[in-house]
Amino acid sequence: MALRPSSVRATKSGGKRVTRRKRRPPDPAKAWARRLARTRPGLVDFVLQELAGRYGRPVWQRRLDPTSELVLTILSQNSADVNAERAFESLRAAFPSGAGVEIHEPGPGWGGRGLTPGAPPDWAAVEAAPIGQLVEAIRPGGLAVQKAPRIQAALRHIREERGNHSLEFLGEMSALEARDWLTGIDGIGKKTASVLLLFSFGLPLMPVDRHVERVSKRIGLLPAKATSDQAHDEYLAVLEPDRVLEAHVNLIQHGRVICHARNPEHDRCPVAARCRFVDPRAL
Numbered sequence: 001m002a003l004r005p006s007s008v009r010a011t012k013s014g015g016k017r018v019t020r021r022k023r024r025p026p027d028p029a030k031a032w033a034r035r036l037a038r039t040r041p042g043l044v045d046f047v048l049q050e051l052a053g054r055y056g057r058p059v060w061q062r063r064l065d066p067t068s069e070l071v072l073t074i075l076s077q078n079s080a081d082v083n084a085e086r087a088f089e090s091l092r093a094a095f096p097s098g099a100g101v102e103i104h105e106p107g108p109g110w111g112g113r114g115l116t117p118g119a120p121p122d123w124a125a126v127e128a129a130p131i132g133q134l135v136e137a138i139r140p141g142g143l144a145v146q147k148a149p150r151i152q153a154a155l156r157h158i159r160e161e162r163g164n165h166s167l168e169f170l171g172e173m174s175a176l177e178a179r180d181w182l183t184g185i186d187g188i189g190k191k192t193a194s195v196l197l198l199f200s201f202g203l204p205l206m207p208v209d210r211h212v213e214r215v216s217k218r219i220g221l222l223p224a225k226a227t228s229d230q231a232h233d234e235y236l237a238v239l240e241p242d243r244v245l246e247a248h249v250n251l252i253q254h255g256r257v258i259c260h261a262r263n264p265e266h267d268r269c270p271v272a273a274r275c276r277f278v279d280p281r282a283l
């Protein structure tokens with residue numbers, strides 16, 4: 001770590017001693033935000049404005065209780081959202097709870113049809129189930145063998161820490177404290193934690209999924225070589241908190257509708273004039 005001179009002090013013997021202070025390492029996410037603002041001023045506002053003109057401005061509303069949101073998000077990891085919904089509905093049928101019925105309001109940005117109304121599964125029964133039974137229950141979602149132990153480990157962690165399976169307490173924490181708590185669970189990364197906290201509590205955390213990452217890197221909103229982990233923090237430095245939901249939902253929409261992984265439709269794109277994929281020198 002770099003040191004810098006701080007002050008020169010007299011010693012008891014009359015000599016002089018230079019004390020040095022540790023220089024704090026620069027925050028790479030803030031450095032990226034400063035660089036973007038300096039080299040491409042107004043880019044974030046331009047992109048959000050154009051995408052809102054095409055897709056509208058989403059209004060936040062809670063989609064599900066946070067424990068259901070967590071498990072549904074685990075089920076959607078590397079699977080289509082519609083398959084995650086099938087797995088979640090199968091989980092409800094296999095482990096019925098008799099709790100109150102929830103209405104799933106996924107809104108734009110979610111790629112499924114929305115869950116049919118139903119009570120959340122009995123989380124204690126899901127946690128205690130023989131692993132083979134849980135694998136069978138979530139098989140319609142794909143990658144069941146990997147996801148079943150991840151779901152049980154998450155439920156066990158929550159119960160051991162909190163005494164039950166509720167995650168409502170996260171709404172009382174700051175956004176980054178809540179994210180840290182969740183990422184302390186094995187198998188839960190910043191993306192899954194951010195989805196839960198954004199959609200269950202409206203906390204301003206930006207989930208960077210494959211659509212958001214692809215579109216953002218093409219335009220130049222994120223550095224081309226940013227890892228997924230870095231991208232989450234860079235977006236927190238780049239975005240105003242009250243624009244996080246809009247940015248997340250509309251970048252996903254854009255990735256699905258126009259900026260496809262293969263054959264992006266530049267001719268139909270409202271941000272093409274400032275996209276570095278089209279013009280590497282675009283400002």
Ligand code: SF4
Pocket residue numbers: 215218219258259260264265266269270271272275276277278
């Ligand atoms: S101009 Fe092309 S690559 Fe750039 S955001 Fe639009 S569709 Fe994607």
